[in-house]
Amino acid sequence: MRSSRFRILTIALVTLAIAPVGFAAGFSIFEQGAKATGMGGAFAATANDPSAMFYNVAGIAYQRETTAMLGGTLISFRNEFTGGDYEFPGPGTTEGFEDHLFTPPNAYMVIPVGENATFGIGQFTPFGLRTHWEDQDDFTGRFVAQDTNLKVFSLQPSFAWKTSDDRFAVGVGVEYRVSKVALERNIPAINPFTLQVADIGHVALTSDEINDDFGWNVGLMFRPSETWSVGVTYRAPITIDYEGEADFQQISTGNPQFDGLVAAGFPPDQKIKTSVDFPAIASFGIATTAIPTWTFEFDAVLMTWSEFETLVVDFENAATPDLVNEENWDDSWSYRFGANKQVNDMWQVRLGVVWDETPQPVENVGPLLPDSNRLGLSFGVGLKHGNWRIDLSELYLPFVDRDTLGQNQDNYNGVYETTANLLSMNIGYTF
Amino acid sequence: MRIKTKALRFTAVLALALVSAVPMWAARGKADFTRYVALGDSYGAGVSSNAMVDAHQRNGYVATIARQAGAKDFQQPTVSQPGIGPELQLLSIRPLQIAPKAATNGVPTNLSLPRPYNNLSIPGARVGDLLTLTGAQPPTNTQTSFAQFILRGLGTSADQALAQQPTFISVWIGGNDLLGAVLAGTPAALTPLEQFDASYNALLDRLVAGAPNAGIVLGSLADAKSVPFATTIPPVIVNPATSQPVLGPDGKPIFMIADLGGGTIGQLPPGSLVTLGASSFLATGFGIPPALAPAFPTLPNAGKPLPDGVVLTPAELVIIDKAKVDMNAVIIATGARLNIPVVDINTFFEHAKAGLDFGGITINAAFLTGGMFSYDGFHPSDIGYTILANEFIRTINAHYNTRIPFASITRYFQNNGKRTAKVTAQEDVGADTPFDYTRDALDGLLQVTGTQNNLPVTNRVRD
The missing domain is CATH 3.40.50.1110 (SGNH hydrolase)
Structure with a gap:
């Protein structure tokens, strides 16, 4: 049971969390801490700062000092769509995203209890999506999607326990996930007076601020020797049901007769329902400190995106046809390699490489979400001074050009080129 | 499969070239x-x-x-x-x-x-x-x-x-x-x-x-049947006030009457096409069976058959x-x-x-x-x-x-760009009126396509 005070707090926090574009395959986001991001997200077997609550909750068992960490990521990106050799929207078409700067925040606190246990509370943004097309009223894909916005915000109380010899740790988290979703597009019709395609309406589908559900996650860490560590985690899938409003706005075509006909059959504003199936995330990591002052880690991360089969928007009014988007995604793997060098007592430097497979089948690649495989290169530094710690990282994430090969389900075909830059910073304080 | 000899490999390459070059x-x-x-x-x-x-x-x-x-x-x-x-x-x-x-x-x-x-x-x-x-x-x-x-x-x-x-x-x-x-x-x-x-x-x-x-x-x-000229008008009597087919005593739609070819007058069989060319005839009552004609007192030609030139029987x-x-x-x-x-x-x-x-x-x-x-x-x-x-x-x-x-x-997107204020005033668009593709329109089409169609001159406006 949630108290009303808890609810108000949640609303305040959600409002603070700004929706990012998906920056790992699909619409997941693995950039939830500057140290881990500097290591290319390969952190499940290292997990030695409070962001472990996202990467492997067992890791907080080894953190024996009360520590708070706050941070965020500054995401900027470039995107270009070109029409390619296809019939629609046609060769020569170029489109792009609206400029947005995204700053998904994160915050963590770990509190050790006794010798071997640690409590934690973490806030992060494991999923999110924004696909907002520039000049959305002239965008050639405006009858498919103009602006798609999925906001996610998670709050996770966590607990972990380790054996006294540090060889083994286990952690659990209960994730309270809150989400909001919005979708905008225009409605077309043939204007019989011009025999051309006219925009006759605009529909904005917006969910309530708070749509939520709970999920669980579990992490294990095993240190078979002084210098080797293995991490395994599982974050369960969560399905969030959304309720909201559809706002239909008629657009004048310039012909009063036709506008009158359109008005007579125009759908009324009404309640809507939808749901999104978020995948499970399973990570398998191995790390070594066999070379003094160095940490190397390799992770393989599986996301069960095959959960994401359809996106259905159910309109309350029976006369308004439901919106059914076939998704039929595939499970996807991400492979991450990271290195951390302890330069001296104060400084650490980091490097990472990540290969993220897209779960999105080519038919589904479209204006709502054009995903692609991506290769990320990261660089990071960490500075420790007294009780303070600052981590900075930069992740350069070019997407592999994605050609819809003439197979898009809405016959909106072309090539998407996207490049992202993610600048992350975290500040930690040990009490 | 590994290709062992040079000659075989050459043949394979040639075959591949042939296959890919077919277009x-x-x-x-x-x-x-x-x-x-x-x-x-x-x-x-x-x-x-x-x-x-x-x-x-x-x-x-x-x-x-x-x-x-x-x-x-x-x-x-x-x-x-x-x-x-x-x-x-x-x-x-x-x-x-x-x-x-x-x-x-x-x-x-x-x-x-x-x-x-x-x-x-x-x-x-x-x-x-x-x-x-x-x-x-x-x-x-x-x-x-x-x-x-x-x-x-x-x-x-x-x-x-x-x-x-x-x-x-x-x-x-x-x-x-x-x-x-x-x-x-x-x-x-x-x-x-x-x-x-x-x-x-x-x-x-x-x-x-x-x-x-x-x-x-x-x-x-x-x-x-790929052109709307042939597929728009149903071959049954439609109530102009409701746009719904008029149903006979058996509860089924009533087919129009027409010259079925060679002067044979009768009801159109199911599967018949009534072309847009019939529109101006329908507007004055052609095609309505004589038994129904009294129900359409304002249509002077009710009870008369559609001409052969505007219908296609199965x-x-x-x-x-x-x-x-x-x-x-x-x-x-x-x-x-x-x-x-x-x-x-x-x-x-x-x-x-x-x-x-x-x-x-x-x-x-x-x-x-x-x-x-x-x-x-x-x-x-x-x-x-x-x-x-x-x-x-x-x-x-x-x-x-x-x-x-x-x-x-996209060349033919009317593209009126920016969203306008919500349109609230709804015009009274009235009920569907009988479909009228005018006799002028028909004559023009027959003219531009060089079609000989000896339709009666009734309804003709232009000449």
Whole structure:
């Protein structure tokens, strides 16, 4: 049971969390801490700062000092769509995203209890999506999607326990996930007076601020020797049901007769329902400190995106046809390699490489979400001074050009080129 | 599998090359659009809404192919507003009023071109006309009238095409040989198959002999039921107040009465088509069975049959369908014999009828609202011609290994851009009124397609 005070707090926090574009395959986001991001997200077997609550909750068992960490990521990106050799929207078409700067925040606190246990509370943004097309009223894909916005915000109380010899740790988290979703597009019709395609309406589908559900996650860490560590985690899938409003706005075509006909059959504003199936995330990591002052880690991360089969928007009014988007995604793997060098007592430097497979089948690649495989290169530094710690990282994430090969389900075909830059910073304080 | 010997490997490479090169080798000549010449009928001429007019000629499938392929100095026999037709416009939806834009025709505007036109398509032309008409014949019918300013006495279509030493030729002809029967409402208007076969082969042999290195593309013929002219009006009595079929004592719709052919008057059998040509007759009560006539006291012709020329019975449709299959077999066989690719127009129109998706927009063959056809219900709109041109481009690219870019229908987005305030005032649009595709509209279509249809003069406004 949630108290009303808890609810108000949640609303305040959600409002603070700004929706990012998906920056790992699909619409997941693995950039939830500057140290881990500097290591290319390969952190499940290292997990030695409070962001472990996202990467492997067992890791907080080894953190024996009360520590708070706050941070965020500054995401900027470039995107270009070109029409390619296809019939629609046609060769020569170029489109792009609206400029947005995204700053998904994160915050963590770990509190050790006794010798071997640690409590934690973490806030992060494991999923999110924004696909907002520039000049959305002239965008050639405006009858498919103009602006798609999925906001996610998670709050996770966590607990972990380790054996006294540090060889083994286990952690659990209960994730309270809150989400909001919005979708905008225009409605077309043939204007019989011009025999051309006219925009006759605009529909904005917006969910309530708070749509939520709970999920669980579990992490294990095993240190078979002084210098080797293995991490395994599982974050369960969560399905969030959304309720909201559809706002239909008629657009004048310039012909009063036709506008009158359109008005007579125009759908009324009404309640809507939808749901999104978020995948499970399973990570398998191995790390070594066999070379003094160095940490190397390799992770393989599986996301069960095959959960994401359809996106259905159910309109309350029976006369308004439901919106059914076939998704039929595939499970996807991400492979991450990271290195951390302890330069001296104060400084650490980091490097990472990540290969993220897209779960999105080519038919589904479209204006709502054009995903692609991506290769990320990261660089990071960490500075420790007294009780303070600052981590900075930069992740350069070019997407592999994605050609819809003439197979898009809405016959909106072309090539998407996207490049992202993610600048992350975290500040930690040990009490 | 590893290939062991050099000879074997060579054979494998050769075989692979053969397989991958088939599209290039299958089509004769090459797709070089330096001198592109088009032969055809009213579709080729870019006729839209009953008119040959520059505003639509420039968007016809021929002109669109030329533009996309970068054809040099591509010239058409352009006609000024309101076109030779003249062009129809939609005046009102309820009541539905489609009427010519003006009482008089436009005039040819490119008559002084000192060479044959690249687009030699002649409204009304049948296959045989392309080997006989020269523009020197007296203007006794549609073909000869249009030929006067398209061919200008400079020789037949085939002669003038070859005189330009064409590097690429598109030939889509036969629409009037086949669908003339739909416009005339009788299979009697079909060109006899032997004649079609002989003319078609003679035309292509002539072109191939005269331009042995030119690339060529052909188009097949569409089904009678692919045009809204034939499919919009149901063959049953509809209550104008409700737009719903009037039901008989048995609870089933009541079929219209018509001249079923040869003066036999009777109810239309299920599966009959009533063409848009019937509209002006229906408006005054034709087609309503005598038993129902007292229920329509305001309609002076209630109880009288529709003329034969505006209906197609299932028996007539069987003959027309067979002609389609046979004529398409001739086109495909000719293409195969001469290594010329054929655009599968028949399948394309089937798909168009079901609806083609373009980024959330559906274009289909519905009259007025489908986007594919113009106000005459028979000729394409600008959007329809663009999609047709893309079918030609698709076939050319596949067989000639070219990368001619598709034309985009985004050209025909009305694109009123910014969102306006919500429209709240709803006009009183009233109930559906009887469908009226005016007699003027019908006469214009019969005129522009060269269709002989001896309909009674009743309802005729213009003459």
